[in-house]
Amino acid sequence: MKKHIYIYSPSGAVRDKAAFRRGVKRLQVLGYDVELDADALNGYMRFAGDDSTRLAAIHRAAASGADIALISRGGYGITRLLADIRYRAVSKAVDQGMQFVGISDFTAFQLAVLAKTGTVTWAGPALCEGFGVGGASDEQPDDIMEDCFHDMASGQGEGTGWRQNQALLGGPLGIQNAMVWGGNLSVLVSMVGTPYFPSVKGGILFLEDIGEHPYQIERMLTQLLHSGILSRQKAVVLGQFTGFTLHAHDKGFKLSTVVAWLQAKLKIPVLTNLPYGHVQTKVLLPVGKRADLVAEGRDVMLVWGH
Structure with a gap:
C-alpha cells in the first residue's frame, strides 16, 4: 500500500x-x-x-x-x-x-x-x-x-553514520541511551526560557543553521553555554552551517575557529560534519528518540533502531 x-x-x-x-x-x-x-x-x-x-x-x-x-x-x-x-x-x-x-x-x-x-x-x-x-x-x-x-x-530507519571534519579529540567515544534533540540553532535559541523549550539532560544535541556568520553562530552558542544547556548534554553534534560570507575584517576568524572555541569551553564531546542542515545531502533524525552514539577518529555512528 x-x-x-x-x-x-x-x-x-x-x-x-x-x-x-x-x-x-x-x-x-x-x-x-x-x-x-x-x-x-x-x-x-x-x-x-x-x-x-x-x-x-x-x-x-x-x-x-x-x-x-x-x-x-x-x-x-x-x-x-x-x-x-x-x-x-x-x-x-x-x-x-x-x-x-x-x-x-x-x-x-x-x-x-x-x-x-x-x-x-x-x-x-x-x-x-x-x-x-x-x-x-x-x-x-x-x-x-x-x-x-x-x-x-517504512519504519526501517535505524541510524546514520558520517565522517567528521577532524579526528575526535580525547580518543574513542561511546554514549548509550541518550535523547536526540535539536535542530536550527537560531530557532532553538529563540525558545530558551519559554514553556516550549524541552528540559533535556544527558542528550545528544544536534545543531545547524543557514545565513549566519560564524560570529553570530558563536554568539548563539555562547547563550546556550552560559545558560548551562550545553553542559547538561552528553554530546553536541554540529551539522551543516551554510549561506554565510566571510569578510576581510574577520582576519582568519571562521567556522572552524568557533568549533575549536566551543570544544575548549566544554568538557563533553563536540562532534562535527553531521550530514544535516540546509543542504541537499541530509539524513533524517528522530527528535525526542533515544539513541547510542559511537565515535572513533573521524568516524561516527548514531544508532536508534536497535
Whole structure:
C-alpha cells in the first residue's frame, strides 16, 4: 500500500510554485500518495496565511490520517502559533502512526511538541527544498536524502553514520541511551526560557543553521553555554552551517575557529560534519528518540533502531 503524505504550510509562504509542483511530482514518482492541504499555497505578508490559517493547517494535518505530515517549506511563523497548537492532537496522531517531518522553522514545532508531550518527530527535508529542486538546473533530489526518507516512511530507519571534519579529540567515544534533540540553532535559541523549550539532560544535541556568520553562530552558542544547556548534554553534534560570507575584517576568524572555541569551553564531546542542515545531502533524525552514539577518529555512528 502506498504511503500517504499530507503537504501543509505552517510557516513561510511558498513563492516558488514550480518547486512546489516538482516536489509533489517527485514524491508521486517515488510511489507516495500525496494530499495537499487546502491552504498550502496561501499567502499573507511573508506567511502562508495568517496565524489562524496556518494553525488550522497544522490541525488538519494531524487529523488527516496520513502516514507523513510534511511541511512545504520553512521560513518563519511557527513560534507565533505555539500557545494555540493542540499538542494532544499532535501526539495522538503520532501514536496512530503519523510522522511529522520538517526543517528550519519547523524546529519550533518539534521542540514544543517534545516539551509538551515527549512525542517524537523527524528532522528532515521540506517539500520544496528537498524534493522540489531542479527546474533550469541539472540538480536532482539527493539520493541519500530520499533513501533516508524512505527508511523513515517504512519504519526501517535505524541510524546514520558520517565522517567528521577532524579526528575526535580525547580518543574513542561511546554514549548509550541518550535523547536526540535539536535542530536550527537560531530557532532553538529563540525558545530558551519559554514553556516550549524541552528540559533535556544527558542528550545528544544536534545543531545547524543557514545565513549566519560564524560570529553570530558563536554568539548563539555562547547563550546556550552560559545558560548551562550545553553542559547538561552528553554530546553536541554540529551539522551543516551554510549561506554565510566571510569578510576581510574577520582576519582568519571562521567556522572552524568557533568549533575549536566551543570544544575548549566544554568538557563533553563536540562532534562535527553531521550530514544535516540546509543542504541537499541530509539524513533524517528522530527528535525526542533515544539513541547510542559511537565515535572513533573521524568516524561516527548514531544508532536508534536497535
